[in-house]
Amino acid sequence: MIKNTLLIFFTFATISFAQGINYFSTENRKEFGNFLFESGDFIRANQEYREFLSKQENDTIRVRYAETLFQIERFTEAADYFKSAFYNSSFEDEARLGYFKSLFFAGLYDDFKKDLEINEYISPVYKNNIMKLNTMTYYLEKNPLPDSTELLSYFEDEARIKMSEFYLRKDIPERKNGTKATLLSALIPGSGKIYLGEYGDGITAFIATGLLTFLAVDNFNANHKLRGAMFSGLAFLSYVGNIYGTALAAEKFNIGIKVNLDKEIRLYFKENNYFLPEIKY
Amino acid sequence: MRSVFIIWLLPILMPILISAQPELKKWEPVKSSYELKTNNEETSYSSDGIFTKMLSGTKTAYKFFISDLDGDNCPFHPSCSEFYVESVSKTGIFKGTFMFVDRFTRDLNFFKSREQYKVIKNNKFYDPVEYYISN
Amino acid sequence: MRKVILVILLIAPSIFAQSELIIQKEYADNLFNSGQLFDAISEYKRLQFFDTEGKYRFYSNMKIGEAYKGGGRFDDAVTYFANAERTAPNDSLFFDAAVNVIRTNILRRTNDNAHQLLDKLEKDLRFNDRMNEINYWRGWNYIFEDKWLIASLVFEKIEKNHPLALISKQTDKNKYSVNFAKVISYILPGFGQFYTGNYLSGLMSIGWVGLTGYWTINSFVEKRVFDGLVIGNLLFLRFYRGNYQNAEQFTIEKNIEVSNKSLINLQNNYQGIKP
Numbered sequence: 001m002i003k004n005t006l007l008i009f010f011t012f013a014t015i016s017f018a019q020g021i022n023y024f025s026t027e028n029r030k031e032f033g034n035f036l037f038e039s040g041d042f043i044r045a046n047q048e049y050r051e052f053l054s055k056q057e058n059d060t061i062r063v064r065y066a067e068t069l070f071q072i073e074r075f076t077e078a079a080d081y082f083k084s085a086f087y088n089s090s091f092e093d094e095a096r097l098g099y100f101k102s103l104f105f106a107g108l109y110d111d112f113k114k115d116l117e118i119n120e121y122i123s124p125v126y127k128n129n130i131m132k133l134n135t136m137t138y139y140l141e142k143n144p145l146p147d148s149t150e151l152l153s154y155f156e157d158e159a160r161i162k163m164s165e166f167y168l169r170k171d172i173p174e175r176k177n178g179t180k181a182t183l184l185s186a187l188i189p190g191s192g193k194i195y196l197g198e199y200g201d202g203i204t205a206f207i208a209t210g211l212l213t214f215l216a217v218d219n220f221n222a223n224h225k226l227r228g229a230m231f232s233g234l235a236f237l238s239y240v241g242n243i244y245g246t247a248l249a250a251e252k253f254n255i256g257i258k259v260n261l262d263k264e265i266r267l268y269f270k271e272n273n274y275f276l277p278e279i280k281y
Numbered sequence: 282m283r284s285v286f287i288i289w290l291l292p293i294l295m296p297i298l299i300s301a302q303p304e305l306k307k308w309e310p311v312k313s314s315y316e317l318k319t320n321n322e323e324t325s326y327s328s329d330g331i332f333t334k335m336l337s338g339t340k341t342a343y344k345f346f347i348s349d350l351d352g353d354n355c356p357f358h359p360s361c362s363e364f365y366v367e368s369v370s371k372t373g374i375f376k377g378t379f380m381f382v383d384r385f386t387r388d389l390n391f392f393k394s395r396e397q398y399k400v401i402k403n404n405k406f407y408d409p410v411e412y413y414i415s416n
Numbered sequence: 417m418r419k420v421i422l423v424i425l426l427i428a429p430s431i432f433a434q435s436e437l438i439i440q441k442e443y444a445d446n447l448f449n450s451g452q453l454f455d456a457i458s459e460y461k462r463l464q465f466f467d468t469e470g471k472y473r474f475y476s477n478m479k480i481g482e483a484y485k486g487g488g489r490f491d492d493a494v495t496y497f498a499n500a501e502r503t504a505p506n507d508s509l510f511f512d513a514a515v516n517v518i519r520t521n522i523l524r525r526t527n528d529n530a531h532q533l534l535d536k537l538e539k540d541l542r543f544n545d546r547m548n549e550i551n552y553w554r555g556w557n558y559i560f561e562d563k564w565l566i567a568s569l570v571f572e573k574i575e576k577n578h579p580l581a582l583i584s585k586q587t588d589k590n591k592y593s594v595n596f597a598k599v600i601s602y603i604l605p606g607f608g609q610f611y612t613g614n615y616l617s618g619l620m621s622i623g624w625v626g627l628t629g630y631w632t633i634n635s636f637v638e639k640r641v642f643d644g645l646v647i648g649n650l651l652f653l654r655f656y657r658g659n660y661q662n663a664e665q666f667t668i669e670k671n672i673e674v675s676n677k678s679l680i681n682l683q684n685n686y687q688g689i690k691p
Contacts, residue, residue: 021436043304072305200392245383248413311488315679352658
């Protein structure tokens with residue numbers, strides 16, 4: 001009797017066990033997805049979570065799915081998914097930070113600022129981080145910077161010093177006056193380049209134009225008309241070429257200042273991981 | 282303006298993009314080449330306009346008869362002759378000529394610094410036309 | 417009889433679990449074999465995740481490594497082959513994994529790494545009997561470093577007439593000597609270009625060097641010292657320098673051509689195992 005009972009029990013157990021092992025079941029997809037998420041394989045975690053969410057709802061998986069989208073740089077989709085976890089989720093605060101960080105990386109600064117006005121979108125826990133991201137949008141934009149007091153108020157210590165230094169350099173760049181440089185070069189060949197800090201080029205231009213002019217005058221004096229005309233032409237070319245080159249160099253210099261500052265700012269943000277906290281979903 | 286900006290940023294961004302190699306998209310199998318890489322590259326430009334065509338012909342002749350035979354003399358990349366053809370094709374005969382004269386003067390300058398130009402392979406100073414025209 | 421049935425039923429769940437793993441492995445293998453490497457990696461990782469006993473751990477690590485390698489993602493490939501090394505159940509399989517790390521390094525052209533790893537395997541007493549394989553991959557590593565003569569010597573250690581030894585030796589023979597080209601150009605301008613088969617360039621070099629040389633000498637003969645100095649410096653020396661610079665450059669280019677011809681041939685036609 002007992003043996004029979006055992007037999008029946010194990011038979012059922014076997015059948016149910018065998019059927020229970022389905023690696024593609026909703027639950028197993030979640031488990032496997034979590035494993036991939038933690039090992040940093042976000043693109044494959046994304047696939048598993050997508051399958052899971054098509055069958056079942058889970059607030060943790062929802063934010064994690066949004067995070068995978070963020071990690072594989074599909075920022076606008078990530079923003080949408082983070083937004084869908086704003087309410088009735090155990091990660092409401094994290095979702096809000098995730099939402100703003102996705103907008104930030106998508107480069108949608110206008111949307112970022114518009115949503116910043118909606119008070120309930122801002123998580124009290126991560127308000128500081130969101131406001132820091134907001135400040136950074138101003139630094140990365142072309143538009144003139146607004147008043148610095150509010151912008152810098154979310155940064156402390158070293159970061160604050162660095163950010164105010166960037167602020168000053170962006171607000172009042174050490175530009176060179178292109179018109180002044182060009183006029184200088186027109187008066188004395190090469191002097192505009194010296195004003196721009198390119199001493200070698202300036203001196204060379206001065207010597208080249210001077211030498212060609214001297215040769216032209218010298219040849220005319222010696223009655224070598226053809227040679228004189230040739231050197232006059234070259235001297236003229238050199239003179240005008242230098243003026244035009246100075247104007248271009250001034251523009252290049254000013255763009256260079258902007259590009260270099262921009263590079264420095266981006267690098268600084270990146271090195272500090274955009275002042276984002278480490279989040280455990 | 283923007284194009285200048287992007288061109289400046291590209292060399293900085295490229296190594297990061299290549300070295301990180303994260304899986305952002307589903308990828309396909311590739312056949313890795315065994316071949317060694319060569320340094321040969323030709324700059325190409327749209328040869329519209331009569332002056333560009335004339336200059337391009339002159340440049341080819343100059344390259345064939347002289348430049349290819351007299352060694353490696355130009356410290357810049359692209360070389361002065363390439364710079365001339367390109368600047369004329371992009372800005373017209375007058376501005377292009379002035380730009381070339383300016384470039385040639387800078388070439389004569391013995392004290393070219395690494396701060397002034399970016400140094401690329403073969404120790405050439407990188408100084409393309411794009412740095413000087415903003416549109 | 418009943419006892420037998422009972423025993424069968426007792427172990428059945430684990431057998432079923434095993435069979436599930438086998439099905440999963442075959443699924444992944446199918447994807448891998450049909451060239452869907454990205455998806456194959458997903459399924460091998462799934463196999464690894466549910467394989468709690470670690471029965472397929474080594475196998476899936478190797479396969480994931482191979483799939484990444486097939487996608488040209490050498491860094492990931494090395495990571496997984498190294499995982500395979502760590503999870504290898506015996507010395508022989510460890511060796512296979514180590515060789516795969518080396519092959520990926522060869523293909524990635526991190527040849528110094530490959531040499532170091534080969535040194536490590538060579539010193540390992542467990543693998544004394546697999547010296548031929550070590551030499552084989554060392555030879556390939558030298559080929560990828562463009563050192564064909566050393567490569568041929570290493571292949572000869574395996575077998576006197578190893579096909580790769582013959583190919584390497586032939587490639588080395590086909591190469592031009594950079595030094596010879598330069599020296600002959602110093603003495604006889606233009607002949608360095610002739611040596612590499614660039615006859616037109618050589619002739620024009622001779623022409624220019626001859627012409628400017630004549631002008632220079634002529635200037636000095638006619639006592640126009642300033643002209644002589646200018647022409648000599650700005651023209652003659654320029655073309656003379658260009659002549660041996662060209663000879664050097666052409667040799668280097670030709671040598672790359674020779675190497676690439678052999679490399680393409682090896683990649684497409686060599687039947688043996690390749691990196």
